[in-house]
Amino acid sequence: MSATATDTAELGLTPEAPASRPRSFIPTRNQLLGLAGLAVISLLPVPFGDFGFFVGQYAAVYAMIALSIVILTGYGGLISVMQYSFAGVGAIITGVAMASWGWPFWIALPLAALATVPVAAVVGMIAVRLKGFYLAIATLTFANALGETLFRWERVTGGQSGWLVERPAIGSLSFASDVPFYLLCLGVVLLLVWMMDGLRTSRIGRAMLAVKDNELEAQALGINVFKTKLAAFVISGIVAGIGGSFLAVLLTSVTPTAFQSPFSEFTSIVLLSLVVIGGINRAIGAFFGAITLVVTQQVFAGAECFYSFVAVYSAAVLILFVLFRPGGLVEVGQRLGALVRWKPVVGIAVILVVLGINIGGSFFFVNAC
Amino acid sequence: MALLRTRDVSKKFGGVTALNEVDITVADKEIVGLLGPNGAGKTTLFNVISGFLKADNGRILFEENEIQHLLPYERVAIGIGRTFQHVKLFRDLTVYDNLLVAQHRHLSSGSFAAMLRLPGWRRDEKDARDRVEAILDQVNLRPWAEARPGELSYGTTRFLELACVLSLQPKVLLLDEPASGIQQKEVEALGPMLKRIRDENNCAILLIEHDMSLLLNTAERIYALDFGKVIAEGTPDEVTHNDQVLESYLGRTRRDSVA
Numbered sequence: 071m072s073a074t075a076t077d078t079a080e081l082g083l084t085p086e087a088p089a090s091r092p093r094s095f096i097p098t099r100n101q102l103l104g105l106a107g108l109a110v111i112s113l114l115p116v117p118f119g120d121f122g123f124f125v126g127q128y129a130a131v132y133a134m135i136a137l138s139i140v141i142l143t144g145y146g147g148l149i150s151v152m153q154y155s156f157a158g159v160g161a162i163i164t165g166v167a168m169a170s171w172g173w174p175f176w177i178a179l180p181l182a183a184l185a186t187v188p189v190a191a192v193v194g195m196i197a198v199r200l201k202g203f204y205l206a207i208a209t210l211t212f213a214n215a216l217g218e219t220l221f222r223w224e225r226v227t228g229g230q231s232g233w234l235v236e237r238p239a240i241g242s243l244s245f246a247s248d249v250p251f252y253l254l255c256l257g258v259v260l261l262l263v264w265m266m267d268g269l270r271t272s273r274i275g276r277a278m279l280a281v282k283d284n285e286l287e288a289q290a291l292g293i294n295v296f297k298t299k300l301a302a303f304v305i306s307g308i309v310a311g312i313g314g315s316f317l318a319v320l321l322t323s324v325t326p327t328a329f330q331s332p333f334s335e336f337t338s339i340v341l342l343s344l345v346v347i348g349g350i351n352r353a354i355g356a357f358f359g360a361i362t363l364v365v366t367q368q369v370f371a372g373a374e375c376f377y378s379f380v381a382v383y384s385a386a387v388l389i390l391f392v393l394f395r396p397g398g399l400v401e402v403g404q405r406l407g408a409l410v411r412w413k414p415v416v417g418i419a420v421i422l423v424v425l426g427i428n429i430g431g432s433f434f435f436v437n438a439c
Numbered sequence: 440m441a442l443l444r445t446r447d448v449s450k451k452f453g454g455v456t457a458l459n460e461v462d463i464t465v466a467d468k469e470i471v472g473l474l475g476p477n478g479a480g481k482t483t484l485f486n487v488i489s490g491f492l493k494a495d496n497g498r499i500l501f502e503e504n505e506i507q508h509l510l511p512y513e514r515v516a517i518g519i520g521r522t523f524q525h526v527k528l529f530r531d532l533t534v535y536d537n538l539l540v541a542q543h544r545h546l547s548s549g550s551f552a553a554m555l556r557l558p559g560w561r562r563d564e565k566d567a568r569d570r571v572e573a574i575l576d577q578v579n580l581r582p583w584a585e586a587r588p589g590e591l592s593y594g595t596t597r598f599l600e601l602a603c604v605l606s607l608q609p610k611v612l613l614l615d616e617p618a619s620g621i622q623q624k625e626v627e628a629l630g631p632m633l634k635r636i637r638d639e640n641n642c643a644i645l646l647i648e649h650d651m652s653l654l655l656n657t658a659e660r661i662y663a664l665d666f667g668k669v670i671a672e673g674t675p676d677e678v679t680h681n682d683q684v685l686e687s688y689l690g691r692t693r694r695d696s697v698a
Contacts, residue, residue, distance in 0.1 A: 279531075292543055
């Protein structure tokens with residue numbers, strides 16, 4: 071190979087080279103900034119008191135389910151509109167194990183996660199042979215099939231009333247109230263985000279990105295496309311199952327209607343679009359997407375007219391993101407961060423203007439309604 | 440010893456015969472050229488050898504083992520590497536990450552090790568990055584490390600593709616028109632470069648090339664194909680003096696007179 075060095079030099083390829091962008095493996099300052107940002111986001115519920123934590127725990131749990139979309143669609147390029155059904159499997163199993171068998175949550179949780187594996191594997195084995203549009207349609211029918219069978223099966227779902235479950239505890243430390251439960255869910259989702267971020271820079275994670283980008287080239291470089299796609303389905307299924315399990319104890323009840331057709335398909339699609347806003351390419355994007363979801367759903371749901379405005383605004387934001395910032399809020403955050411580092415005054419001014427437009431606009435419409 | 444052999448390989452697309460009982464042999468560390476007009480079946484033969492297409496019948500032998508049932512990634516694992524006529528690469532990944540993906544088959548740590556940053560994953564990642572760093576210097580791609588393939592000149596993407604395939608440490612390298620789309624000055628340097636790639640990687644090369652001087656100066660043996668059939672085989676000199684080859688490809692063509 072060393073001979074090729076001289077050859078490329080002889081070929082006159084070097085002079086046109088753009089300026090090298092240095093590659094650093096210890097971006098401590100950026101990581102610190104990221105951690106600071108994460109801390110701020112984690113403390114967001116504090117000024118809103120009980121209501122803040124109540125909403126915050128929803129955000130954390132939805133982030134787990136949304137994270138499954140990042141793995142499957144963001145990493146693997148596989149479009150699924152049945153991720154909420156995987157969460158449903160996790161929730162139902164948690165319900166059966168806790169309410170019917172009397173298991174503690176900490177044993178029901180891994181069972182719920184594992185229970186999604188066979189479902190994800192079966193769906194995956196069929197789905198990996200399909201692409202894009204056809205895959206999306208197939209997962210839609212799978213969601214419908216699960217919604218009309220498993221989630222209507224009374225012995226599994228506990229019938230119309232579902233299962234009643236209690237929030238977990240570790241010894242005398244109870245997660246029953248909203249503040250500790252929020253912290254628990256936040257800890258779990260950040261752990262999962264960290265894990266999935268690690269997956270991204272690994273043999274299998276890069277194989278997923280490669281398969282998403284160009285299947286033929288991936289094969290030519292020795293990647294097993296079938297196995298890679300199946301891994302994406304199974305890992306994302308497990309993550310969704312964990313999310314479903316936490317959803318069960320968050321609501322303290324598992325009601326099968328939530329996972330029946332068409333609600334499960336609807337929720338899956340809403341989650342998919344919000345992950346796109348959050349940033350589908352990175353694990354943390356699921357977290358941003360889930361915050362966006364609960365803020366729009368929970369905070370503004372009461373005000374009818376304002377909710378209409380939020381719906382139109384969300385649609386506009388989604389379209390703008392897809393067109394100009396396909397990396398979602400993650401990409402916007404990265405660009406703003408770079409701007410602040412480059413020109414702090416301009417950067418902070420831009421951030422304040424963006425926040426001002428959003429918050430000011432909200433107040434304007436709330437009053438106008 | 441024959442490294443790669445095809446025996447009676449045939450392939451039809453609809454009613455068109457793309458390959459008609461093709462027998463070719465590539466020996467260890469040999470550079471073999473494929474010559475033929477457009478539609479002669481050269482790329483189809485590449486696809487059949489690399490597993491992207493299934494032959495209708497016939498056998499493919501690699502190191503005396505039948506491999507026609509193997510999938511493309513399995514053929515990479517035993518030592519068959521290929522490039523494409525139109526450079527593919529990963530358009531959304533940086534040059535660095537393209538090279539990192541090409542390290543796939545040399546890595547072994549699982550997904551759980553990566554999620555928990557276990558030592559096995561750390562070792563794997565460090566090895567892979569060290570190798571990519573070395574390649575970046577060897578092929579002078581370092582200035583473009585963080586660029587995406589779309590930002591490079593076509594010639595440079597060809598070198599990147601070659602670097603990716605060489606990362607697989609193939610025993611035989613299938614190159615589909617490596618000179619197409621690059622400048623004449625660069626083409627002239629390509630011949631010696633291919634020979635050096637062969638010498639340093641100890642691999643055989645099977646070469647499809649329309650640039651006649653490159654093909655004739657680089658290949659040690661040439662198969663001429665027409666209408667999916669091998670019409671001549673021999674040294675560059677023998678093949679270029681073969682009447683059938685002259686007629687079908689080099690000289691006053693049969694097709695011209697018919698048209």
